[in-house]
Amino acid sequence: MNPFDDPQHFSDRAQEHQLEISEEDARNIGSVGADVATTYAAIRQIDTTGFEPAAIFVPTPSKRKGD
Amino acid sequence: MGRQESDLTYKSVAELAPLISSGELSPRDLVQASLDRISQLDSSLNAFLDVWEKESLFNARAAENEIAAGRYLGPLHGIPVGLKDLIDVKGTPTTGGSKVLAQNIAGSDATVTAKLKAAGAIIIGKLNLVEFAFGTTGVNPTTGDVKNPWNTTRITAGSSSGSAAAVASGMITAALGTDTGGSVRMPASLCGIAGLKPTYGRVSRAGVLDLSWSMDHVGPMTRTTEDCALMMNVLAGFDPRDSASSSNTVPDFTSELSGGLDGLKIGIPTHYFFDEFVDSEVLASVRSAINLLEANGAEIVELSMPWVGKGRPINFGIILPEAVSIHEKMIGEHADLYTPAVRARIQSGFNVAAIDYVRAQRARQWFNHQMAESMSNVDVLITPTVPIQAPTIADCTPSPGKSVAGSELAMFTGVFDVTGQPSHSIPCGFTSGGTPIGMMITGHPFDEPTVLRVGHAFEQLTNWHQRPPTDIPVPN
Numbered sequence: 044m045n046p047f048d049d050p051q052h053f054s055d056r057a058q059e060h061q062l063e064i065s066e067e068d069a070r071n072i073g074s075v076g077a078d079v080a081t082t083y084a085a086i087r088q089i090d091t092t093g094f095e096p097a098a099i100f101v102p103t104p105s106k107r108k109g110d
Numbered sequence: 111m112g113r114q115e116s117d118l119t120y121k122s123v124a125e126l127a128p129l130i131s132s133g134e135l136s137p138r139d140l141v142q143a144s145l146d147r148i149s150q151l152d153s154s155l156n157a158f159l160d161v162w163e164k165e166s167l168f169n170a171r172a173a174e175n176e177i178a179a180g181r182y183l184g185p186l187h188g189i190p191v192g193l194k195d196l197i198d199v200k201g202t203p204t205t206g207g208s209k210v211l212a213q214n215i216a217g218s219d220a221t222v223t224a225k226l227k228a229a230g231a232i233i234i235g236k237l238n239l240v241e242f243a244f245g246t247t248g249v250n251p252t253t254g255d256v257k258n259p260w261n262t263t264r265i266t267a268g269s270s271s272g273s274a275a276a277v278a279s280g281m282i283t284a285a286l287g288t289d290t291g292g293s294v295r296m297p298a299s300l301c302g303i304a305g306l307k308p309t310y311g312r313v314s315r316a317g318v319l320d321l322s323w324s325m326d327h328v329g330p331m332t333r334t335t336e337d338c339a340l341m342m343n344v345l346a347g348f349d350p351r352d353s354a355s356s357s358n359t360v361p362d363f364t365s366e367l368s369g370g371l372d373g374l375k376i377g378i379p380t381h382y383f384f385d386e387f388v389d390s391e392v393l394a395s396v397r398s399a400i401n402l403l404e405a406n407g408a409e410i411v412e413l414s415m416p417w418v419g420k421g422r423p424i425n426f427g428i429i430l431p432e433a434v435s436i437h438e439k440m441i442g443e444h445a446d447l448y449t450p451a452v453r454a455r456i457q458s459g460f461n462v463a464a465i466d467y468v469r470a471q472r473a474r475q476w477f478n479h480q481m482a483e484s485m486s487n488v489d490v491l492i493t494p495t496v497p498i499q500a501p502t503i504a505d506c507t508p509s510p511g512k513s514v515a516g517s518e519l520a521m522f523t524g525v526f527d528v529t530g531q532p533s534h535s536i537p538c539g540f541t542s543g544g545t546p547i548g549m550m551i552t553g554h555p556f557d558e559p560t561v562l563r564v565g566h567a568f569e570q571l572t573n574w575h576q577r578p579p580t581d582i583p584v585p586n
Contacts, residue, residue, distance in 0.1 A: 083469070086470050089473045104358060107486070
């Protein structure tokens with residue numbers, strides 16, 4: 044079972060973080076959980092070999108190349 | 111609503127500044143007009159969380175005296191502005207739109223607040239938002255939903271919902287918002303105003319509540335592109351209080367506004383942004399805008415970007431664990447004070463594996479590489495800002511067993527929070543239902559001047575940005 048759909052897993056994690064999860068919260072988390080699962084599934088499909096971030100992200104100035 | 115007052119409150123910074131500097135318009139009269147409009151309209155729109163009437167009038171009088179004494183500070187002197195309630199103003203609450211921080215009084219000004227004050231801007235008050243900026247619709251059960259000035263049954267989008275509604279309705283001339291997945295540009299688009307997300311690191315976030323430290327940006331929301339440039343001239347620059355602040359040279363953001371379109375290459379992605387799932391009226395308006403830019407000198411270049419749809423998952427995949435990390439302590443102590451939807455978003459993040467966050471960060475590097483390669487032969491990209499028309503507030507309000515509308519809102523904007531590129535939304539049309547449509551102009555990192563040049567050129571060719579909403583209900 045995907046951990047995002049597993050109520051027991053949520054309950055364990057909640058206890059670990061000393062959170063109280065109400066029934067309503069569990070329902071809400073369940074619906075958000077599907078989005079979360081889809082998000083990371085999409086990311087897992089990317090081949091990121093060679094793209095290890097070395098430091099905090101800072102954009103590099105760039106311009107259009109000459110024609 | 112008096113026509114004269116309405117005319118005054120709908121003027122841009124660029125129109126008001128010469129009137130103020132010459133003494134033709136008193137900052138007191140302008141601020142009073144702004145306060146009057148807030149008192150007439152805000153009960154319908156719910157854009158403000160706090161309005162500082164006495165302090166604003168006091169500061170306006172001080173501005174008037176300074177200007178009369180020959181000490182004019184520049185285009186923002188005497189201009190009424192509002193701040194999203196994530197941004198600190200010394201001695202006043204910064205609540206993040208949440209009960210959790212109801213008693214949180216700022217000990218000092220955020221850097222952007224200090225800069226606006228030093229430029230003579232009159233800070234009128236604090237603006238409503240999605241709780242902790244963690245959401246895209248503008249719905250907030252704690253502070254009340256912000257209504258779209260063009261149709262008060264519809265959302266503004268968020269999270270800078272109050273900022274957009276206040277500027278679009280003429281209650282203030284300019285505002286600050288923040289943008290982590292699109293929270294400046296989405297509400298700018300749906301409310302028919304200009305909103306710029308600057309390059310990551312260009313504007314300090316010191317004194318601004320975090321949502322996701324590697325994605326958060328602070329940006330101006332105004333009536334025109336030129337006003338965004340004027341705001342950026344005050345806001346931009348290195349700040350040692352912000353660890354991600356850039357020491358790159360700060361240009362004059364107005365310097366290229368009049369450069370026109372000749373010689374510019376505009377990239378149009380052939381994937382994702384113009385696909386079938388995008389609303390047909392949105393597509394037609396943005397395509398029409400592109401045709402207009404081409405007819406007036408820009409070269410249009412189609413770009414194949416089959417990977418670009420991964421941008422929003424990477425955006426959300428990084429925001430979520432960073433937001434959880436920021437909220438871990440507070441939610442442990444005050445879970446009952448969070449609204450259920452935001453609490454659920456944060457709690458779902460406790461379940462994200464460390465490896466998934468690391469994967470997302472690596473994917474971000476990969477994504478930025480793809481974007482830089484694709485844009486190496488163009489100056490800017492143009493796309494729709496959001497793929498849908500503004501949904502109703504009712505459809506975006508969570509309730510048990512109901513699927514909430516608006517999940518598509520950040521599909522396009524989030525892409526450029528990942529890359530940190532400057533990205534600007536301006537109005538480019540209206541739906542048949544009468545709500546605004548926005549197009550997004552995105553440039554190379556630290557090249558805001560070219561982005562603003564394209565936006566300004568488009569505004570010189572059209573009048574979408576000059577149309578105020580006319581049917582805002584005024585309570586009896």
